[in-house]
Amino acid sequence: MPNNQTALITGASSGIGFELARCFARDGYHLVLAARDEAGLQEAANKLKAEFSGLQTTVVAADLSTHEGPQQLYDATKARGLQIDVLVNDAGFGEAGLFVETDLQKEIGIVHVNVMxxxxxxxxxxxxxxxxDAGKILQxxxxVSFLPNPRQAVYAASKAFVLSFSEALQQELKxxxxxxTxxxxxxxxxxxNFFKVAGAENTKVGQSDKATPEEVARGGYEALLKGEARSLPTFGAKLNFASSAxxxxxxxxxxxxxxxxxxxK
Structure with a gap:
């Protein structure tokens, strides 16, 4: 049943973003799905509506690798008269390789999407x-927010920004x-598809057993609803965090x- 709240999810067409959208859909939120690929977004919206009867979705194509993209996305929600009760900043991507050899334009895009x-x-x-005086944000x-990551230097640094920035805002809100929250x-x-986009499919971590998007999304969603400061959604995530300390x-x-x-090979 609709709960009269609206969640905006960036990077919603696949992966963790799509699974987070499923979590909100299950609880009857109106979904605003945002990503660069409009066709992929529409496909995601159709899948969600087929799974969840009565689901309301709004698709907004926005290129968050551009300076104008975030403002255009915000303006699009205003133009539709939507109040965003939950913001999920999921959009992001990476690039693998030695920094002196990697694609500068791609890394500038990483900073635009993941940080700016x-x-x-x-x-x-x-x-x-x-x-x-109400609302929730999931960053x-x-x-790698906690870990220096050679051969993913720009991506890891962008995620360190997310951690530092968000923890500072948590204290300001208190x-x-x-x-x-x-x-x-x-x-x-x-x-x-992170490792494919980053060109890291053949790395040790790229070939390893990984968490599923479903378990990651579920952990983040539950923490968000409880207003918790941080979600380390799997044992592996908790182990990485412990190692950083x-x-x-x-x-x-x-x-x-x-x-x-x-x-x-």
Whole structure:
């Protein structure tokens, strides 16, 4: 049954974003699905409506790798008269390889999507939520938010930004005694198209057993509803976090580097 609340999910056409959309759909939210690929979004919306009877969806194609993308997405929700009760900043991608050899334009896109767009969308929708004294935001970070990651240097740094930025906002909201909460989801390596897009399919971590998008989404969703500060949704994620507290960064970087080595065929 509809619950009269609306959730906006970026990166909703596949992977963790799509599974998060399923979690909200199950509880009757009106969904606003956003990503660059409009055809992929529409396909995702059709799948969700086939699974959940009576589901309301709005599809908004937005390129968050551009300067204008986040504002255009915000304006699109306003133009449709939608109040966003929950914002899920899931959109993101990576690039694997030695920094001196990787694609600079792709890495600029990573910073735009993973950092700039997340920051702008948080600013725009958080202002509205604070004014209403109600709302929730789920920021999708990563276990590499805590870990220096050679051969994924820009991606890991972008996720470190998500962690630091969101934790600072959590404290600001406490200071304001706000009814708004921010939750940081920190998944481990997950079975999505991330490794294909990053060019890391043949690495040790790319070939390893991974978490499922369903279990990651479920952990993040439950933490969000409870207003928890952070979700480490699997045992592997908790182990990565524990390692970050136990070992010096130099050793962590060495350990992560070994995970990014190409597997011999």
């Amino acid at each position: 767009s997340l920051m702008v969308l948080t600013k725009l929708f958080l202002r509205d939520m604070v004014a209403r 999708v970070g990563s276990v 200071e304001q005694k706000s009814g708004v 921010i939750t940081i989801l920190c998944p481990p390596a997950t079975e999505t 136990l070992f010096p960064d130099s050793l962590l970087a060495l350990m992560m580097q070994s995970q990014m080595q190409e597997e011999k």
